[in-house]
Amino acid sequence: MSKRVLTTESGAPVADNQNSASAGVGGPLLLQDQHLLEKLARFNRERIPERVVHARGSGAYGHFEVTDDVTGFTHADFLNRVGKRTEVFLRFSTVADSLGGADAVRDPRGFAVKFYTEEGNYDLVGNNTPVFFIKDPIKFPDFIHSQKRDPFTGRQEPDNVWDFWAHSPEATHQVTWLMGDRGIPASYRHMNGYGSHTYQWTNAEGEAFFVKYHFKTNQGIRSLSSEQAAELVGQDPNSHQTDLLQAIERGVHPSWTLYVQLMPAAEAADYRFNPFDLTKVWSHRDYPLQRVGRLVLDRNPDNVFAEVEQAAFAPNNFVPGIGPSPDKMLQGRLFAYADAHRYRLGVNHTLLAVNAPKATTARNYGRDGLMAVNSQGRYAKNYEPNSYDGPVETGRPLSAPLAVTGHTGTHEAPPHTKDDDFVQAGELYRLMSEEERQRLVANIAGGLSQVSRDDVIEKNLAHFHAADPEYGKRVEEAVRALRED
Numbered sequence: 001m002s003k004r005v006l007t008t009e010s011g012a013p014v015a016d017n018q019n020s021a022s023a024g025v026g027g028p029l030l031l032q033d034q035h036l037l038e039k040l041a042r043f044n045r046e047r048i049p050e051r052v053v054h055a056r057g058s059g060a061y062g063h064f065e066v067t068d069d070v071t072g073f074t075h076a077d078f079l080n081r082v083g084k085r086t087e088v089f090l091r092f093s094t095v096a097d098s099l100g101g102a103d104a105v106r107d108p109r110g111f112a113v114k115f116y117t118e119e120g121n122y123d124l125v126g127n128n129t130p131v132f133f134i135k136d137p138i139k140f141p142d143f144i145h146s147q148k149r150d151p152f153t154g155r156q157e158p159d160n161v162w163d164f165w166a167h168s169p170e171a172t173h174q175v176t177w178l179m180g181d182r183g184i185p186a187s188y189r190h191m192n193g194y195g196s197h198t199y200q201w202t203n204a205e206g207e208a209f210f211v212k213y214h215f216k217t218n219q220g221i222r223s224l225s226s227e228q229a230a231e232l233v234g235q236d237p238n239s240h241q242t243d244l245l246q247a248i249e250r251g252v253h254p255s256w257t258l259y260v261q262l263m264p265a266a267e268a269a270d271y272r273f274n275p276f277d278l279t280k281v282w283s284h285r286d287y288p289l290q291r292v293g294r295l296v297l298d299r300n301p302d303n304v305f306a307e308v309e310q311a312a313f314a315p316n317n318f319v320p321g322i323g324p325s326p327d328k329m330l331q332g333r334l335f336a337y338a339d340a341h342r343y344r345l346g347v348n349h350t351l352l353a354v355n356a357p358k359a360t361t362a363r364n365y366g367r368d369g370l371m372a373v374n375s376q377g378r379y380a381k382n383y384e385p386n387s388y389d390g391p392v393e394t395g396r397p398l399s400a401p402l403a404v405t406g407h408t409g410t411h412e413a414p415p416h417t418k419d420d421d422f423v424q425a426g427e428l429y430r431l432m433s434e435e436e437r438q439r440l441v442a443n444i445a446g447g448l449s450q451v452s453r454d455d456v457i458e459k460n461l462a463h464f465h466a467a468d469p470e471y472g473k474r475v476e477e478a479v480r481a482l483r484e485d
Helices: 034-045 137-147 158-166 169-179 227-235 239-249 304-309 328-344 423-431 432-446 456-468 468-485
Strands: 056-066 085-094 111-119 120-127 199-202 206-215 255-263 292-298
Touching: 056 111, 056 239, 056 304, 085 292, 111 199, 111 292, 111 304, 120 456, 137 158, 137 328, 158 169, 158 432, 158 456, 169 423, 169 432, 169 456, 227 432, 423 456, 432 468, 456 468
Parallel strands: none
Antiparallel strands: 056 085, 056 292, 085 111, 111 120, 199 206, 206 255, 255 292
16 A cells, blocks of 8 residues: 655655755755755744633533523524534633643633534633632733733742732632632533623523523532642643543543523612622522533544634624623623634634534625635625625624613722622632631632732731631631741
8 A cells, every 4th residue: 555645735745854955965955945944934833822811721522412491591593402412612721821831720710612503603701610800801901910920030929919819809709719629620521610701691582681601510520639739730730631631532521511590681780789790609599500401522622733722712702592791801801802813813713623613604704814715706795785695684683682871981880789899708618618618728828928018918818807707817817827937
């Protein structure tokens, strides 16, 4: 059987892939060696800008199957009948570290799902926590700068991390999550995923509901202590990637059950706290979990760069029956995510295989740009309306309109009866066992005790005292003990 011929990128056969062309034996190399220059030039360009956040990631393909009827709440086609399956791609990630960072670190985890539906791709971009550190996107660049490497020292600085949190009391709830037992998942398979934001569902009759997504792992929650994580990072910095890859390869397909909380839109204005505040969760007593379906991962990507690093998720990718809410952080991300992909991957990133629709065909008037392959033929027009049977609008909104009123300007969110930055952090603390509380306090104190400024420490301690007096007292005593050593 003859072997396939190695070629250049233009398709010409390569005569020698072991030796560069030179001016005589041992002489200088020749500029005319097209194969050498092509290989070196491509090698120099193999890396694209990494994500500013969520750079370190893993992913897999699978499917989502509807198990329960939710047609009374949304007319989304991929949710329209029990038993319906939709292909998905799911990308997990850490948040703060770079592409070369370790997996088993104390950090939130990204949980981004791309549903390849028959009405276009639907991207649900969330985390493994139901809340976040801030509630307004104007603070997001500052928050990330405080968590990233310091411009001078080149490392993450406790002074920066805790100084930002000291000035952001709304972060107390998420800090309690992060420093608790679930702050370091044992693997991507053993953690929950959340849409985190509030979204909107609309049914066929036009009734609107606000919705929160909960993906509950069917493998059970498993987490690592700080000591276990430090040991694992030394053994295998790629531990989460290794676990996901090997589990799927040996036929152990991880799965999650999707539940939702649904709030009739009319109830949002009078809920006891702002339901669009990303730093808070909705009470399950008020809005119980309702099962929707099952997500299963059963196929690894063939090429991590092409399919995981070039995967682009944008929360503005909605389908009919699903839309945004007034959640400020979501509103900011509707722009920021897609814009990040245009920068990293180019304006035609939606044509890449992992990002292109699979169950339908994209039809629009976008043309040209870097790596354009969408000419659509000599007779296709690139304007609308036209007289040449080009694609036309439907006139049917994807979701119900959001009511707005008042004057333009920079407004704080309107206060609800029980809006508070600390109540839910205290409730989370009180849900923990004594052993969990001990680990939480130790994790917080380990970082906070390294802060150089006493005023920053005091501001953070005040947040924990406000959440729960015992919580604050124990953190304060633990910090004092470490600083006296």
